Each structure stands twice: as structure tokens, then as C-alpha cells.
Amino acid sequence: MKQIFIKTDTQKKWLQTLNEAGTEFSTRSADTDEQSKFPKENIDVLVNLGYTSLPLPQTYGGKGIGIYDMVLFQETIARSDAATGLSIGWHMGVTGELYEKKLWDDSKLAFFAEEVLNGALVNRAVSEAQTGSPTRGGRPGTTAVKKGGKWEISGRKTFTTMSPALTYFLTSAWIEEKQAIGFFLLHKESEGLSIEETWDVISMRGTESHDLVLDRVTVDDSMLMEINEGPRGNKVNGWILHIPACYLGIAQAARDFALRFALKYSPNSIEGTISELPNVQRLLGEMDLELTRCRHFIYNVAEAYDDEARRPYMTNELGAVKYTITNSAIDIVDKAMRIVGAKSLQRQNPLQRYYRDVRAGLHNPPMDDVTILKLAQTAIQKGAN
Numbered sequence: 001m002k003q004i005f006i007k008t009d010t011q012k013k014w015l016q017t018l019n020e021a022g023t024e025f026s027t028r029s030a031d032t033d034e035q036s037k038f039p040k041e042n043i044d045v046l047v048n049l050g051y052t053s054l055p056l057p058q059t060y061g062g063k064g065i066g067i068y069d070m071v072l073f074q075e076t077i078a079r080s081d082a083a084t085g086l087s088i089g090w091h092m093g094v095t096g097e098l099y100e101k102k103l104w105d106d107s108k109l110a111f112f113a114e115e116v117l118n119g120a121l122v123n124r125a126v127s128e129a130q131t132g133s134p135t136r137g138g139r140p141g142t143t144a145v146k147k148g149g150k151w152e153i154s155g156r157k158t159f160t161t162m163s164p165a166l167t168y169f170l171t172s173a174w175i176e177e178k179q180a181i182g183f184f185l186l187h188k189e190s191e192g193l194s195i196e197e198t199w200d201v202i203s204m205r206g207t208e209s210h211d212l213v214l215d216r217v218t219v220d221d222s223m224l225m226e227i228n229e230g231p232r233g234n235k236v237n238g239w240i241l242h243i244p245a246c247y248l249g250i251a252q253a254a255r256d257f258a259l260r261f262a263l264k265y266s267p268n269s270i271e272g273t274i275s276e277l278p279n280v281q282r283l284l285g286e287m288d289l290e291l292t293r294c295r296h297f298i299y300n301v302a303e304a305y306d307d308e309a310r311r312p313y314m315t316n317e318l319g320a321v322k323y324t325i326t327n328s329a330i331d332i333v334d335k336a337m338r339i340v341g342a343k344s345l346q347r348q349n350p351l352q353r354y355y356r357d358v359r360a361g362l363h364n365p366p367m368d369d370v371t372i373l374k375l376a377q378t379a380i381q382k383g384a385n
Contacts (some may be wrong), residue, residue: 002292005299010063011072014051018073021045022080029081032206033353036199038164039206042084046077047119052088055096055239060113062099066306067238070096071245071298078249079256082357083206085249087162089242090123094170096239104225112185120167124183125157125212142214144173144182150218153184156196157212163195164208170225171214183226184219192217203360236314238305240365241298244325247361248294251329254354255287258336261343274339283335290332294325315378319371326361327368333358 006012025042032039046052055070056062065073070092078085095116098104104112116122131138142155153173160169169186186193192215199210262275262284274280301317304310333354337344344351362368 002295005072005295007068011069014054014069014073015076017049018051018076019080021049022077025077025081025084029083029206029350029353030348032081032083034347036205036208038162038208039081039084039087040165042081043088043121043162043165046084046088047121052091052095052119052121053116055092055099056113056116057099060099060110061117062113065096066302067096067241068299068302068306070239071241071302074242074245075249075252078246079253080249081206082246082250082354083204085246086204086243086360087165087207089246090161091121093237093239093242094122094124097237100239101237108222108225115167121162121165122168122170123160123162123166125160125169125171125186127157127159128155129158140172140174140181142171142173144175144184144224146177146221147218150220151184151224153186153214153217153219155214157214158198159209160195160212161207161209163210163212169193169212171212172228175227178227181228182224183228185223185225186214186217186219190217190219203356203358236311236318238302238311238318240318241302241305241321243361243364244294244298244322247326247329247358248291248298250354250358251287251294251325251332252291254333254336254351254358255284255291257350257354258287258339259284261340280339283339287332287335290328294328297321297324316371316374319366319374322361322364322366323368323371326358326364329358329361 006015024045025039028039028041031037051073053061054063054065057064074085074089074092077088098112099109102109126140128141130141140155142153142157144151144153153171155173157171167188169188171184171186172181173184175182194213194215196211196213199205199208262280263273266273270277275284298321301321304317305314333351337351337355340349340351343349346352
């Protein structure tokens, strides 16, 4: 972590705490990946530290951290363990957005804050096999029907990150009578709610992003938390920066491993270590240039978003950050593997895990083509001025 981005004593304190916790997290990363096992121990540590309640406003018992703080913290966690970083990032992002935008009424926000303070974890359940990315505006196949003053919800959600540990699933469903998408807060113990273990992938294996199956789950009307009449991807939401922060952390971890390797590896064909070779130094320099560029970009945008006077002028910056960092992270890991050579493909080598994990960033929202298209459309709309 570059010290120039740390601005407050609170940030410094939390970074020290997370770095200490991360030392423990990293010892479990290989096993988490190999067994496709959710890093519950790591998440429990974060909950017990009070990390998961940081996005709550102080009036609700939290610390009211902003986007800049979150990016600092999430990058640090992901540098130690990618699955932990991406998983807890969704909880942080969902919680932060709820309170920043006051998406629910005060009584619901007060209730949920107490739940979070008591260790509850939440994520949105929106992806479905038939609709693709929810940010593209597809209508969910999951339905909610009003019956006798209650809602009956049926359907299946995919990519439900952190499913083994979630307390609540903020689940999208099509409401025919309203001709709109509703979000229902479903407790993990709701009758008819189950998790089908379908997560069999090569990237972010530890997130256990299984399918959420809803078989006539019945909830009170009070659990209808939001009504959305348009794609959520059209809204400016700084909390999505937890996604690029995660992949920035992975890229940094790959660079660090390659640097340590270069400083130690000394084949008998040369004097000294490979860190003295011009081609290796070029790769190291290129990695650090990319990391510097990405870090300045994400922290500058995060700072702008936290400034309420500048926030209204933001258009495509959030998507541009995600696009830049996820693609740069892939390039950085590739360069790290070129330095380490064939050893980087050994299963016990963390670089092959970083290589697989950064690929997942391409499939987190917003998608690359959507970001590029929006940039072009904005330019056209504004003309040459």
C-alpha cells in the first residue's frame, strides 16, 4: 500500500489491523482455492473486528466510512486473500449504498443496522441464467405474487456470492401487478429458501457463489424493501468500487511475489539475481507503472465521489475505473508470471491462483462493452464542447 494515499489516523489504524489479519488470511488462501471452500474464518474475523458495520452512519451505530476509506480497506484485504476481499466487498457495498442513498424508510434502516451490528451479512441476489448481467436491464424470471397480504416468491438466482455466510438475501423479483422489479429482504432461514451448490469454476473459487433457490418463499409485505422501474446499472453508485479495489489488491500481490522471486532467484547462468537483468527490470517497472496509474485513478475518483459538491457531475468515471483496473490487473499478473517463468504454473505457486482470480473481474459489473458504449454515447451527447 502506498503511504501517500493514507490521509487519516483512522485509516492508518484500520490498515494496520487489516494487514495483521491479512497475514492470517493468506495462510489459508491456497486451501480455500484448492477445496473451493468459503473462507468463513476470515469473514468471522472481520465481523468480530467490527469491520462489517463500518459503512453504517454514526447515527445508526457505525462509523460512516466513505468510498475512499472502503477502497483502501478492500484493496488491503484482497491483497491477502481474493475470495475474502470480493465476498465481504459485496456486503460493504450493499450496506453502504442502502444508507448513503436512504433506499429504505427510517424504521427499516434502523432495524437492519441493528442486524448488521449483531453480525448480519447481506448481498443482493439478482443474477439469473436467463437474464445475464442484471445491469443490462433484463426482467428477472423470479416472481413475487401477492397472496392474502403476503408475498410468495419463486425463482432461482445465480452467482450468489458468499451464499454460505449470508444472513439476508436482498432478492430481486418481478411483480406483475406493479409492472416493476421489487427487492425483498429474505432471511436465510425462510421456509422454501435453499442453496444449491453449483459453484464449479476456476476463478474466485472460495466465494462459493452458488444458486439461491426460492420455492414459494412467503414473506410479509414489510419485507418488500425497494421498487425499481429501471436498470440499477444506470445509477451512479460509488460503492461498486469495491470490485476494482479487489482486483487491484490481487495485482499488487502478484507484483510483490514476482519481486521477491526476482530478488532471490539466481540461476548459475548469471552472476547475482535475475532482478539485475534488464528484461526483468523492464517488467517490474511496467508493473509498477500500471499499479501507480490504477491507484491514482481509483483513489481520485473515490475522493471525488465522497465530495457531495462534485458527485453530481460524475458520469462514467466509476465504470472507467473498473474497466481500467480489471484489465490492467490481468496484464500485471501476466507480467509477474513472465518473470517467474514456468514455476508460476505450479499448483502450489500463488501466481496461478492470481492469474485465474483476476479473470473474474471481466465478468463483474459493469461489463467492458457497456462502459465503452456509455463513454461514447456521453461524448456524442455533449458534442464537441
